[in-house]
Every structure is written in C-alpha cells, then in structure tokens.
Amino acid sequence: MTSRMTHGAGSVPERRYRTSGWLTFAGTLSLVVGAFNIIDGLVALFRDNYYLVGENRILVFDYTAWGWIWLILGIVQIAVGAGILSGKLWARAVGVFFAVVAAIGHLAFLQAFPLWSVLTIAMCVLLIYALTAPPAGSTGR
Structure with missing residues (x-):
C-alpha cells in the first residue's frame, strides 16, 4: 500500500466558523424588509393618493420626501442583507442600526x-433579534 503525501497541507490551519441559521434568516429577512421599503418608496413617489392620510404630509415630510427615504433605506437594507448572507461582520452591526431606523x-x-407599517415594524424587531442572538464569530453560511 502506498500513501499519498500532500505538501503543505498541515502548515496552514483551517479556519472553522460556527454557522448560524439565525444569520441566514436575518440576511433573508433583511432582503425582504428592504424590498418592502423599496415598494413603500416607489408607491410614495408615484401614487400619493394610495395612502389613507388625507393631507400630503406625514408627521414631518411630504410623500415625496418619504418616498426617497424609503427607497434609499430599502436599497441599503438589501445591500446589508447580501453582506449578512456572505458572512460579513460589519453587515450585522449595520443591519441592526438600519432595522431600528426603519x-x-x-x-x-x-x-x-x-397594516403595512405594523408588519414591517414586527419584521424589523425580528431582524434585530436574529442579528443579535447568534454566538460571536458565527456566520450565516
């Protein structure tokens, strides 16, 4: 019997990461919340009369300003979701921040x-939990 020897196989330690289903869930949920925010933004930009409020102002801004806010926030959340799914640590911290902002x-x-706002708030709270619950050093792969 002959044994096959590989050069350098033992010299580089293999890094093992703990995987977490919560982080995979968080990345996917960030993509969904980002898509919801993009939809909110596009509706606010193109169909002002879609929302239930009679005036063209919500709390502080008009629908056009809210449309741009939701559109930009949604795009950032989709990028963060992709970062979470690829295992980037910065994406977890940024994801928590933007989930709170949303x-x-x-x-x-x-x-x-x-109804849409309550649903999105609930998903943001679940996203925050999913990003903060996994053990340190784990990835969503």
Missing part, C-alpha cells in the same frame, strides 16, 4: 398605511 420610520408612517 422601525422608527414606520412608526411615523403608521398613520398613512397602518
């Missing part, structure tokens, strides 16, 4: 479209 924004938007 939840607060949907509180302000609650008067305009209550």
